[in-house]
Amino acid sequence: MAIKVYIAEDNEKQRHILEQTITNYQLFSNWELELTYSSGAGDKLLEKIDRRNQWNIYFLDINLDEDAGLSNGFALAQEIRKFDPLGFIVFITVRSELSFLTFQYRVQALDFIIKDPAMDIRERVQTCLKTIEQRLDLLTTNQTxxxxxxxxxxxxxxxxxxxxxxxxxxxxxxxxxxxxxxxxxxxxxxxxxxxxxxxxxxxxxxxxxxxxxxxxxxxxxxxxxxxxxxxxxxxxxxxxxxxxxxxxxxxx
Missing domain, CATH: 2.40.50.1020 (LytTr DNA-binding domain)
Known part of the structure; x- marks a missing residue:
């Protein structure tokens, strides 16, 4: 079963870190993990999502490219939820005070990762991926x-x-x-x-x-x-x- 991963992050350096972390994790994963699309624009990411795939993971920056459509990561998550109620959404931001908005937007986020210069987000991303694999192991066919x-x-x-x-x-x-x-x-x-x-x-x-x-x-x-x-x-x-x-x- 393929698990497709999507990234919406307008900071090129941070996006590269996310891509590299996921690619490295793939090498040791027992699941068929695929980094499908990565972009700084929410509207472009929305167009590229494979809506037929059963399991998807989304790493979404909250403040995206303002020159593109869907520059708000929460609004992007709401659009995703319209067709993917089971997708795993992880928000990434420098503003920790925004975490409460995940409840206001009712998008059932898996995690909220803070981009702290003093911290390496690679470990948090890997923890999220491991958590998702553990949840999927529990989801047998008769549970969906x-x-x-x-x-x-x-x-x-x-x-x-x-x-x-x-x-x-x-x-x-x-x-x-x-x-x-x-x-x-x-x-x-x-x-x-x-x-x-x-x-x-x-x-x-x-x-x-x-x-x-x-x-x-x-x-x-x-x-x-x-x-x-x-x-x-x-x-x-x-x-x-x-x-x-x-x-x-x-x-x-």
Whole structure:
């Protein structure tokens, strides 16, 4: 499985250090790691990303080339998240006070590396790559699900999915902890069969991740999901929910 690495860094010296560090790491990696594209311009990097690839790593400077489009690394990360919810994003900057913005932009960054003249960022970059490999080792095929999001097939980590719901015109909605996606060319019946160990079909219009259930109504008529949404439970599913209650993660 190829892991493609992308760099957006407008400082030529820093970009060269990143490229060299990743190239050196490749020599000792058990994974098929590929430095695919490196640039100082966010818009150029966005054009070069292979959106069909399952696993990508992005090293993004926060302040990019101002003469090019997408000079803000956070905005670039938001664009990436629109088609790559599983990509590993690492921000690099000289301004440590900007780290809190990773939460404001809701891009789920893996790390935030400070370009400190007194520190060598090579070690931090290598640590990030090692962390990513360890996470990928844990992601077996049954921990991810590939779904059609319209323009491409996208992989989702099962544990990140809160629930699926029906939508108009035979389209489903997938709700994750941070985003919502339209899903095509499948049905709740198909997903229920595929994800039966982790999900509960509580209603004809909903398939919910058991781990995302935070509470159950006393009369078992509804479930509350992690995002605070109340999901109905059909009469014929109440008995199944009762039997599952003691096995769910939350304390009822």
């Amino acid at each position: 699900v590939k779904l059609n999001t319209g323009n491409e097939i996208t992989s989702f980590i099962v544990d990140d999915i809160l629930y699926f719901s029906t939508n108009k015109e035979h389209v489903l909605s997938l709700h994750t902890k941070n985003n919502q996606y339209l899903i095509y060319q499948t049905t709740l019946n198909n997903l229920e069969e595929q994800l039966s160990d982790s999900f509960l079909r509580c209603h004809r219009g909903f398939l919910i991740n058991k781990k995302s259930i935070t509470s159950i109504a006393k009369d078992f008529s509804s479930i509350t999901s992690e995002d605070g949404v109340t999901i109905p439970v059909s009469v014929r599913k109440k008995r199944q929910l009762k039997s599952l209650q003691s096995k769910l993660l939350f304390c009822s």
